[in-house]
Amino acid sequence: MLLDVVAEIDRSIPVIFLDTGKLFAETIAYRDEVVAHLGLTDIRIVKPDPVQIEARDPEGILWYWDPDSCCALRKVEPLPSAIREFDAVISGRKRYHGAMRSELSLFEAVDGHIKTDPIASWTKEQVMARFESRQLPRHPLVAQGYPSIGCEPCTSRVAEGGDVRAGRWAGKMKTECGIHLQNGMGI
Numbered sequence: 001m002l003l004d005v006v007a008e009i010d011r012s013i014p015v016i017f018l019d020t021g022k023l024f025a026e027t028i029a030y031r032d033e034v035v036a037h038l039g040l041t042d043i044r045i046v047k048p049d050p051v052q053i054e055a056r057d058p059e060g061i062l063w064y065w066d067p068d069s070c071c072a073l074r075k076v077e078p079l080p081s082a083i084r085e086f087d088a089v090i091s092g093r094k095r096y097h098g099a100m101r102s103e104l105s106l107f108e109a110v111d112g113h114i115k116t117d118p119i120a121s122w123t124k125e126q127v128m129a130r131f132e133s134r135q136l137p138r139h140p141l142v143a144q145g146y147p148s149i150g151c152e153p154c155t156s157r158v159a160e161g162g163d164v165r166a167g168r169w170a171g172k173m174k175t176e177c178g179i180h181l182q183n184g185m186g187i
């Protein structure tokens with residue numbers, strides 16, 4: 001939905017897609033569908049360093065034993081070099097997702113960048129209304145009970161009416177991957 005807003009302004013704004021190597025196949029297909037639907041022209045696919053993957057997670061099961069280290073390897077570490085050239089970064093987080101996101105600021109200064117969450121105050125109803133009015137494609141897993149979708153090993157279905165992010169790292173203490181920083185904390 002945020003990408004639709006961006007594309008209305010400028011379809012050539014760079015969009016960073018972080019491919020951890022653990023995403024659902026449906027997510028990769030949805031990315032391609034969204035890019036084609038919106039006519040985005042500058043998608044930058046960022047991946048973890050294969051040398052680091054081989055050294056620290058050669059069997060690909062670090063997520064099971066130590067999800068914080070897995071997120072560091074596959075998400076947190078690849079991102080800085082991808083955004084280094086930009087003065088500002090736009091993120092699509094929403095306060096209604098709850099937990100630490102309920103305190104989101106519209107603007108913050110992070111590692112030399114201005115970071116903004118322009119739809120932080122949007123309600124779920126407003127987001128859904130925009131999907132409807134703009135006839136935007138939906139991630140196919142939403143209809144299968146996944147309201148928030150991350151890496152496949154760490155994403156579960158959520159019961160009808162459940163918390164939006166309850167399916168992320170379900171059963172673990174972890175609630176955020178750490179690529180977002182606010183007030184010095186990874187969210």
Ligand code: SF4
Nearest residue numbers: 063067070071151154
């Ligand atoms: S969400 Fe899970 S699989 Fe993805 S990087 Fe984090 S721990 Fe690893």
